[in-house]
Amino acid sequence: MNFDFSDDQRMLRDQARRFLEENAKPREILEGDQPFDRGLWKKIAELGWMGAAISEEDGGIGLTHIDLCVIAEELGRSLAPVPFASSIYLGREAIAIAGSPDQKQAHLAGLCDGSKIGCLATAEGNGPLMPKNIRAEVSGGKLSGTKTPVADGDIADLAVVAARSGSDIGLFLVDLTGPGVARQPIETIDPTRSHATLTFDGAPAEQLGTLADGWRNLEATLDHAAIMLAFEQIGGAQKALEDAKDYALNRYAFGRPIASFQAIKHKLADVYMKTELARSNAYYGAWALATGAAELPVAAAAARVAGSKAFIFAAEENIQTHGGMGFTWEFDCHMYLRRAKHLALIIGGERKWKDRLVSQLEQRNAA
Amino acid sequence: MDFSDTPEEAEYRAHVRAWLDQNAERREPGKTFQLKYGQDGLVPLAKDWQAKKYAGGFAGITMPKEYGGQGGNQMQQVIYNQEEANYVTPRGAFEIGLGMCIPTMLTYATEEQKQRFAPPALRGEEIWCQLFSEPVAGSDVAGSKTRAVRDGDDWIINGQKIWTSGAHFCDWGIIVLRTDTSVPKHKGMSFFFLDMKSPGVEIRRIKQISGTSNFNEVFFADVRVSDSQRLGGVGEGWRVALTTLMNERLAVGQTPAPDFEEIFSLARDVELETGPAIQDASVREKLADWYVEMKGLELTQYRTITALSRGETPGPESSITKIISANKRQDIANFAMDLMDQGGVSMDERQTMAGMFQEAMLSSPSGRIAGGTDEILRNIIAERVLGLPQDIRVDKDVPFDQLPTGR
Numbered sequence: 001m002n003f004d005f006s007d008d009q010r011m012l013r014d015q016a017r018r019f020l021e022e023n024a025k026p027r028e029i030l031e032g033d034q035p036f037d038r039g040l041w042k043k044i045a046e047l048g049w050m051g052a053a054i055s056e057e058d059g060g061i062g063l064t065h066i067d068l069c070v071i072a073e074e075l076g077r078s079l080a081p082v083p084f085a086s087s088i089y090l091g092r093e094a095i096a097i098a099g100s101p102d103q104k105q106a107h108l109a110g111l112c113d114g115s116k117i118g119c120l121a122t123a124e125g126n127g128p129l130m131p132k133n134i135r136a137e138v139s140g141g142k143l144s145g146t147k148t149p150v151a152d153g154d155i156a157d158l159a160v161v162a163a164r165s166g167s168d169i170g171l172f173l174v175d176l177t178g179p180g181v182a183r184q185p186i187e188t189i190d191p192t193r194s195h196a197t198l199t200f201d202g203a204p205a206e207q208l209g210t211l212a213d214g215w216r217n218l219e220a221t222l223d224h225a226a227i228m229l230a231f232e233q234i235g236g237a238q239k240a241l242e243d244a245k246d247y248a249l250n251r252y253a254f255g256r257p258i259a260s261f262q263a264i265k266h267k268l269a270d271v272y273m274k275t276e277l278a279r280s281n282a283y284y285g286a287w288a289l290a291t292g293a294a295e296l297p298v299a300a301a302a303a304r305v306a307g308s309k310a311f312i313f314a315a316e317e318n319i320q321t322h323g324g325m326g327f328t329w330e331f332d333c334h335m336y337l338r339r340a341k342h343l344a345l346i347i348g349g350e351r352k353w354k355d356r357l358v359s360q361l362e363q364r365n366a367a
Numbered sequence: 368m369d370f371s372d373t374p375e376e377a378e379y380r381a382h383v384r385a386w387l388d389q390n391a392e393r394r395e396p397g398k399t400f401q402l403k404y405g406q407d408g409l410v411p412l413a414k415d416w417q418a419k420k421y422a423g424g425f426a427g428i429t430m431p432k433e434y435g436g437q438g439g440n441q442m443q444q445v446i447y448n449q450e451e452a453n454y455v456t457p458r459g460a461f462e463i464g465l466g467m468c469i470p471t472m473l474t475y476a477t478e479e480q481k482q483r484f485a486p487p488a489l490r491g492e493e494i495w496c497q498l499f500s501e502p503v504a505g506s507d508v509a510g511s512k513t514r515a516v517r518d519g520d521d522w523i524i525n526g527q528k529i530w531t532s533g534a535h536f537c538d539w540g541i542i543v544l545r546t547d548t549s550v551p552k553h554k555g556m557s558f559f560f561l562d563m564k565s566p567g568v569e570i571r572r573i574k575q576i577s578g579t580s581n582f583n584e585v586f587f588a589d590v591r592v593s594d595s596q597r598l599g600g601v602g603e604g605w606r607v608a609l610t611t612l613m614n615e616r617l618a619v620g621q622t623p624a625p626d627f628e629e630i631f632s633l634a635r636d637v638e639l640e641t642g643p644a645i646q647d648a649s650v651r652e653k654l655a656d657w658y659v660e661m662k663g664l665e666l667t668q669y670r671t672i673t674a675l676s677r678g679e680t681p682g683p684e685s686s687i688t689k690i691i692s693a694n695k696r697q698d699i700a701n702f703a704m705d706l707m708d709q710g711g712v713s714m715d716e717r718q719t720m721a722g723m724f725q726e727a728m729l730s731s732p733s734g735r736i737a738g739g740t741d742e743i744l745r746n747i748i749a750e751r752v753l754g755l756p757q758d759i760r761v762d763k764d765v766p767f768d769q770l771p772t773g774r
């Protein structure tokens with residue numbers, strides 16, 4: 001057993017951290033009118049990260065999902081304002097999992113070199129993802145219906161859409177720049193990650209994988225994404241903890257650093273414990289993902305639940321440690337809270353994933 | 368023990384309800400005034416509402432009649448608050464002034480000053496703010512640095528306050544100032560009230576998490592206040608400040624929605640895998656916990672009122688309210704969004720309850736900080752209610768000008 005990263009992966013992490021510290025500027029997107037940082041997206045594309053975990057013949061750069069997870073942690077830490085999760089963990093992953101050789105040929109290279117942006121459209125308003133909440137429908141190769149909210153739906157070129165076809169739920173590829181597609185940006189809790197409502201009115205839709213496998217492919221895609229998102233979450237949680245610690249050491253009240261109060265020490269120790277448990281669950285998920293282990297669905301759900309909890313808790317307690325300063329727009333604390341909540345909902349909330357975790361455990365025990 | 372209204376209380380309640388029916392719109396769950404108008408536009412509406420309350424005999428219910436109040440009891444105030452909570456009314460702008468500043472004035476100001484200041488505040492003509500916190504002194508208010516130096520019959524103020532809610536629309540403020548730096552911190556402070564339009568006062572708004580700004584930085588450059596505006600003796604400012612803070616704890620403030628009612632209503636709306644969320648065991652468990660907390664706070668408040676009505680001073684156990692309600696609000700917002708699932712990120716105007724839960728997710732952290740943080744309130748409960756030993760204090764006997772302050 002070796003539960004740590006290789007030297008190469010550590011180098012990749014250091015390099016990614018330095019690069020993002022210098023180049024990721026989420027506040028510019030928060031306060032500006034751009035949906036994402038195009039310049040940063042281009043630079044990330046040049047670094048090759050978007051091709052990680054896709055073979056060279058399919059248009060990627062090789063490497064494994066573990067490498068992609070290393071990158072994800074740094075993207076989360078830096079609150080990078082780019083559609084990486086939508087395009088890579090969701091759009092690209094769905095095509096890699098469910099696509100025919102021709103579809104992979106047609107789409108993966110563009111997603112891997114960043115010239116195209118992908119996304120996954122499943123939600124239709126409030127409520128958990130389940131077949132009865134999917135009303136969008138494909139018939140005769142044309143998609144009609146409304147998907148909202150769709151992360152990066154306003155900027156993506158290509159969407160993988162979960163839709164009904166007869167009595168099945170399938171995945172469909174839709175060219176968002178083509179006919180029959182209307183997109184409306186919507187306001188969300190995290191303006192550094194753009195969202196839209198997509199309205200389809202007879203948009204040409206190409207089936208991705210078989211209809212019979214549609215739901216299973218969707219779940220597999222979400223499992224993969226859950227693990228990479230868990231790395232974004234622990235990256236964010238870790239940074240929020242470091243910020244809280246730094247502030248507590250330098251802030252004085254009652255003649256001493258607030259870090260010397262046990263209430264603050266215990267709080268930060270609690271954040272640390274939750275983050276480390278989430279990290280271990282995430283590492284296990286990365287291993288399962290890279291090796292295709294049978295534990296993958298269980299590991300993914302565990303990583304997701306632990307990651308969501310850890311980042312939200314770290315972000316809330318970072319604000320609390322900062323006192324009044326933590327409640328200002330000017331300090332970055334709220335950007336972590338916004339991102340934490342966004343990440344905790346993007347592929348379904350904590351309640352949903354706990355349910356999935358226990359269902360997977362039941363299945364595993366029955367087998 | 369009797370939790371039902373006495374005949375007089377029932378009569379008062381009916382009277383309040385009849386008046387509210389005539390003067391305000393009944394609230395449907397999920398509706399708040401703030402969301403419709405935003406904070407700035409709210410001030411004139413709040414003034415109108417306060418004037419109406421005054422005319423109706425519901426302003427300053429517990430304050431003496433000679434200062435414009437109603438000379439009523441705490442129970443009537445509680446009944447009024449409970450009933451008003453069922454209507455859509457613009458609250459907020461007057462809470463600090465009427466809950467903390469005017470009571471402090473009534474305790475320490477001269478007869479003439481009470482006559483001058485209490486009635487206009489109750490009529491909704493003048494709004495007050497509380498200038499306690501400073502960049503270096505929040506939880507540790509007694510660490511305030513802003514100086515007041517005696518100059519004949521006046522004092523001259525220099526320094527900075529921060530987090531002053533409403534300073535940008537307030538007429539008057541109460542303020543703690545450092546008048547002696549050579550003695551330990553609690554001994555060198557004095558308490559004043561001042562005109563927020565005084566020359567040398569500069570107010571800068573601070574943008575908060577949500578992007579709106581209701582609190583401010585307030586800078587003082589050679590601001591003159593008359594010695595007649597001092598409340599309490601020179602060097603006794605800390606004692607006066609404690610009166611204000613005690614009133615803050617007593618101020619039977621309404622926790623802003625969402626609370627139990629809103630999450631209960633959402634749970635009936637949202638469909639989960641097996642039917643309406645309200646039928647899901649894990650959801651029911653949370654709803655039950657929140658109900659017990661909400662009801663527990665309400666009933667604890669009655670016990671406080673009972674103590675008050677017997678002439679006893681309610682102890683710091685009333686600090687329970689703020690910790691529990693602030694954390695409950697944060698948890699409810701989080702869980703509501705979780706029930707909405709992917710859709711929960713949306714703050715679109717068509718979002719369920721107009722995005723109230725999303726807004727609360729962003730604003731609820733302030734409830735755990737403003738007016739005493741969770742940690743400070745726990746210390747108060749531990750030390751003053753349970754009588755546990757005080758935390759080791761390194762700053763108590765050291766002259767103020769020799770205290771370490773960090774970067």
Ligand SMILES: Cc1cc2nc3c(=O)[nH]c(=O)nc-3n(C[C@H](O)[C@H](O)[C@H](O)COP(=O)(O)OP(=O)(O)OC[C@H]3O[C@@H](n4cnc5c(N)ncnc54)[C@H](O)[C@@H]3O)c2cc1C
Nearest residue numbers: 261263320323324499500505506530532733737738740742
């Ligand atoms: C929305 C809002 C409105 C406000 N309105 C007003 C207003 O109108 N007037 C006014 O005067 N002030 C106002 N405040 C200020 C508020 O009272 C202070 O922010 C609060 O008292 C905390 O002080 P601080 O911000 O300096 O944090 P700090 O005191 O620096 O606290 C930072 C952290 O250290 C912890 N800490 C500090 N001391 C201890 C200790 N002894 N033991 C354990 N932990 C400790 C705190 O709990 C917190 O987690 C407002 C604040 C907010 C957020």
